[in-house]
Amino acid sequence: MRICVFGAGAIGGHLAARLARGGAEVSVVARGAHLAAMQANGLTVHAHDGTHVVPVRASADPADLGPQDAVVVTVKAPALPAVAAGIGPLLGPETPVAFVMNGIPWWYFLAGEVPHAGLRLTEIDPDGVLERRIGIGRTIGGVVYSATEVVAPGVVRSEHGNIRVIVGEPDGRISDRAKALSAVLEAGGMPSPVTPTIRTSVWTKLLGNLSSGPICTLTRRGVRDSLSDPALRAMARTIAEEGRGIAASLGISIPDADIDRVAASNMQHKPSILQDLELRRPMEIDALFGVPLKLAALTGASAPNLSLLVALVKQAARGEGLYPPIG
Ligand SMILES: NC(=O)C1=CN([C@@H]2O[C@H](COP(=O)(O)OP(=O)(O)OC[C@H]3O[C@@H](n4cnc5c(N)ncnc54)[C@H](OP(=O)(O)O)[C@@H]3O)[C@@H](O)[C@H]2O)C=CC1
Numbered sequence: 001m002r003i004c005v006f007g008a009g010a011i012g013g014h015l016a017a018r019l020a021r022g023g024a025e026v027s028v029v030a031r032g033a034h035l036a037a038m039q040a041n042g043l044t045v046h047a048h049d050g051t052h053v054v055p056v057r058a059s060a061d062p063a064d065l066g067p068q069d070a071v072v073v074t075v076k077a078p079a080l081p082a083v084a085a086g087i088g089p090l091l092g093p094e095t096p097v098a099f100v101m102n103g104i105p106w107w108y109f110l111a112g113e114v115p116h117a118g119l120r121l122t123e124i125d126p127d128g129v130l131e132r133r134i135g136i137g138r139t140i141g142g143v144v145y146s147a148t149e150v151v152a153p154g155v156v157r158s159e160h161g162n163i164r165v166i167v168g169e170p171d172g173r174i175s176d177r178a179k180a181l182s183a184v185l186e187a188g189g190m191p192s193p194v195t196p197t198i199r200t201s202v203w204t205k206l207l208g209n210l211s212s213g214p215i216c217t218l219t220r221r222g223v224r225d226s227l228s229d230p231a232l233r234a235m236a237r238t239i240a241e242e243g244r245g246i247a248a249s250l251g252i253s254i255p256d257a258d259i260d261r262v263a264a265s266n267m268q269h270k271p272s273i274l275q276d277l278e279l280r281r282p283m284e285i286d287a288l289f290g291v292p293l294k295l296a297a298l299t300g301a302s303a304p305n306l307s308l309l310v311a312l313v314k315q316a317a318r319g320e321g322l323y324p325p326i327g
């Protein structure tokens, strides 16, 4: 099975290694020193089950890699328009595209039985290029748990062993294509359940991003260090509850156990959005934080604490030139 990972950074690098170990013929789209290192030395992943060094076909130009049996997109949300512009050479007539990312995905309201069906998330797909050039028909949803960082060019480190990639069709069917992608990931040591309720998985993961991402971005510290202050640990739970309220207003029910798990998060990991701030890369503020608040305004869900923290995050990002000025 030919699979290309488009955006093989932290998550994409980890998944590329798992797919290769699972027997796929893996290629990656990457750039810069990370690309050069993978081309020269292969991809190295330090994970809970050991260090994996895998050769990968790597290029900055998708046209070098040709049509694939599947594409896995693992960029940060601000890079999605460029993915839409460049993905064409990777797509055969039936090639599915799995978006394995955080946040409310561009396709969320464009398939299946969902409230506010047809709502287009221009914050994620600004000019509808993803919808036009990839399309909802090719799209598979993906949610990933893997606290991961690029620690050196060509080298990725995954912090813990509680990893998984949940895949699901936007319309809820259990498809052969989703099962095929899942099987390769599983064979490579990445648990990968196929779910008929991918939106529930999106929100469950997002509660983790909402509860720790804004706080860690403001403290500039990892999750464990940031939430060692009882007041911030309590605020993480409050934010998770507000996020659950937004999800509920869209018909998604999150059990108490997930709130407890999220609020108790103790990973040392710096959330990827803080990594971006520190590396002065475009931040996923809108996809992770802005869109949930937009949906809260749409549905009338209350999220005052999340609103305050996100406003603080935006101001901190503006101060670094990483978020548009007001006005
Ligand atoms: N890191 C983590 O622990 C977790 C991250 N996530 C989510 O997974 C997604 C990916 O995150 P993460 O892996 O951390 O992000 P990274 O920035 O580490 O990886 C994205 C990679 O894609 C590359 N890229 C982007 N656009 C292009 C392009 N047009 N051509 C070639 N390469 C390109 C980037 O290059 P460059 O660096 O040059 O921009 C980067 O190497 C995000 O939605 C994130 O929120 C989910 C769970 C955990």
Ligand SMILES: CC(C)(CO)C(=O)C(=O)O
Binding pocket: 102, 146, 147, 148, 208, 209, 212, 269, 270, 271, 272, 273
């Ligand atoms: C913090 C973590 C690992 C889990 O919420 C994450 O999703 C990220 O770093 O983007």
